[in-house]
Amino acid sequence: MLDRLLDMASHGLLQVGLGMLLLYLFVMTQLTILTVTLYLHRSQAHRSIDFHPALAHIFRFWSWLTTAMVTREWVAVHRKHHAHADTVQDPHSPYILGIHQLLWRGAELYAAVRSDPDLLATYGHGTTDDWIERHIYTPHSNWGPTLLAVISVALFGVGGMAIWAVQMMWIPFWAAGVVNGVGHWRGYRNFETPDTSANMVPLAIWMGGEELHNNHHAFPSSAKFSVRRFEFDFGWLVIQLLSLLGLARVRRIVFDAKTNMAARTARRVALTPRVKVMTEFFRKVTLPVVHEELRCRDGRSPKLSIHLRRALADGGRWLPADEREHLDAWIVTHPCLHTICRLRNQLAALMETRNKDHAAEALSQWVREAQGSGIEALQQFAQSLSDSIVAPCTYLHHLDE
Template identity: 55%
Template sequence: MDMTDFLTTLQDAFFDWLVHGLGGFSGWQIVTYTLVTTHITIAAVTIFLHRSQAHRSVELRPLASHFFRCWLWLSTSIVTREWVAVHRKHHAACDTPEDPHSPQTRGIAVVLLRGSELYAAAAKDSQMLDQYGAGTPNDWLERKLYTPHSLYGVGLMLAIDLLAFGAIGATVWAVQMLWIPVSAAGIVNGIGHWWGYRNFELADASRNIVPWGILIGGEELHNNHHTYPTSAKLSVRRYEFDLGWAYIRVLEMLGLATVRRGHPQLRLGSARRGRWRMRPC
């Protein structure tokens, strides 16, 4: 093969990779992969970061914990200590000027469009990290890889997507990277303190966005969570559904998790008042 034939073959292979990737996956397979991976990211945030690390309501075995940590490194570049500290500060100063991301003080548009920026800005506060970030992982992987090289993971994910799917892999990667800033940082922290229904009247403005917590893994039930923040289960009424809780129960059955905080139950109050009140299990 002469140089011209070699260059032609190389060019054809390059364009074939751009169009089909190394895997030759169909459009539906790529869409399915994107939806599955983004859903795993949601599960990792609600189970590991939120319920296990921030509120200590679930204890994960090392296998499950390391899987979620690695996946979040690949798909979000979130540093566990920073996320936990910002979230705990949110609960400590909810909907006040000290809240890192409240639409009541910063405006709904700011939280919806710049929620991840608010997280990043708050995470630069070393005093807040010391006060609210205690108890998060501090092993060799965290010190040498996940924290100092948090961007390496998303770079590796980009390389995987491009190799597997070709040029469309860049779009897949963009969706993966935007999933948490839009759904968690924007929708939950924004709409969850601005619009929806309330099972419980609290000092803060938390709302349940919808009664079926599926798309964001149960985080839609935000008013329930703010009422009992250390509960591993976020649904309280019979018609409410918390997908994250269902996953936790599966992990329990597999011996990969232990629920540390009993989930709340509703009891009907006096017939005269007809109100609901919360009772912890």
Template identity: 45%
Template sequence: MWYNGLLDLPVWQLILVALALTHVTIVSVTLYLHRHSAHNSLDLNPVLSHFFRFWLWLTTSIVTKEWTAIHRKHHAMCETENDPHSPVVKGLKKVLTEGSELYAEAATPETLERYGQRTPQDWVERNVYTRHRTWGITLMAVIDLLLFGVNGIWIWAVQMMWSPVWAAGVINGIGHYFGYRNFECADNARNIVPWGILVGGEELHNNHHTYPNSSKLSRRWYEIDIGWGYIRLFQLFGLAKPKGYRPIAHRVPGKLAVDVETVQAIANNRFDIMRQYRKRVLEPVLRQQKQVVEKDIKPVYSRARKLLFRETSLIKPHDQKHLDSLLDNNAVLRQIYDKSQELQELWRRRGLKSNEKMQALVEWCREAEDSGIRYLEEFAAHLKSYALRPA
């Protein structure tokens, strides 16, 4: 006779229990390891923080310092040879199937020393969670067997594979390979789906790489970050304090002049600004030029649209040839494309003083207003209305 455990439940209830247990693990990863430890975008009450540490020890054997250091290095070296888990460099298959192994390989003393600062170093962390990392998952196996009997074997197996498959594999792999982009950040990060539920909101990977210090990962009205929902819930009980989730810049009705604050505001909100440039200038002008584009140049409209909006550092050489050909054959598209690059150059240039940046933006707006392109003229007025949001 098989031992049925202290909780003799039907199969459908056991499945729900397994999903609930793995969901706690995902919440622990996204709130504690990712938003709190790696990016410092979320303050957690010590009691809640330690619960997450303990749960991750039971279900993943993850060491906070190692995970934090590797993730910070990923952001610092994204899509380069030094990126610990870039599918662009290492290949999608390797990241999907060997995500945990890549983490283990990347946890070198040099990486931990450089990127592992400000992580827990108390007695429990040193002598239990780090020194005896495998004790936790062993204890979890015993607990599952006691509670669920023979069914505890597959429940434990699901718990052990959940984080490596979903977090290490899917987010680090698919999240840099397939999906949609709200913002043209300088790496290949993508939002897998707009509903961040299965992986706690981490599905919104492009949003995160664009604003890594924000505790809220959703950016569009239709996007769901379930991790943000938990943060708000914990905040009600004084257990969490989110940081960096409010836009730094806002628009002031009636503001018609460029000043130093305008420059600071659009620099701090630059990815949203360029997204608005795409919707307010590039897209309507391209629609006007659609027949010309499809007649004079291949690729046709849909591909031209993609290349015009793409972050320049991510355009492949053969696509760059298509883009150059498109712009050489259309003076209007060339003008609005060049203006978008000039605008981005304002915050890429290092060493310019605030007044120099302000004068450069004034000149950009003047040229846009004199361009004879209505959409550019209107966007110049749109830029002038920006200011810093009061603290």
């Protein structure tokens, strides 16, 4: 009898081997990742997708059971991140707090801000607020992981505690650490967003699509994170399957087709997505001019480092003060590059202008100066900008309209 009890304590009710334990861990952690990216992130924070009430509650329960995160708190922190990305008000910017802080102390940083009343009042609106949310999931958020620990030990014995510990660390490391940290630190950029977001890898499988972080910052209201042919968003695949089953309804999605600059009035500039124009400027003006400047100096076409590409795209605003001064001094020694960087900053400021009449006048003045610069790439871009401006509706398709 004692031997049976000891054996049960060691191996649990299921008596499974290491292979099955690892398979269980993989399935459980992936379900948690999907809960975060599909429900908390895409559905609750950005309202890009609606789930069937039964499925939505399964997501809520799983989040409570495996993470102890309160929906309203998570949503509020994430929305503030988008509102103040990579500034001192950002709850989790690696450029402000340090990459190692994000990787290893992401959960602590989240806990430090999540229950701030002002944060919740400003950014926590619109989340589910029913009886079970108010009386169980929010005030007793720690009950979930406690219940999970009991279940894990009962099923797997001592090994269950190890499984439970890994589950508790999964979201703090991969979501709070890797996505929020590395996703603003290293990777490639499809769009010149006004932050440091980057796509970590094109095949976004391990973290449910969250690896495509730059795409998401460019189009936060889209339920789909992949935008290029070689990119894959695993979360979007799951959404498509759920939609076929009648369990999900997509509200907004990025178009796959190439967009064009179709609107014919400069007044649209105040309404144009800043990210589109600045991305076009970087690809059609900054990169060609930089390559030409460096080729003339070195006699060959250089390969720009990711660090330099990002600094030239955004004026080096994320660099430490000493590195930014060094970059500015280097740019001054290249007259053409100095001109396009100056005009780039002016255009970026213009894209933030909310007064339509002022925006139209300022755009005309910017175009005249760019066309008189003598820089061919800049002149061509200015001409295309004066003829046509991107319309926001070319990107987001509102399926519910």
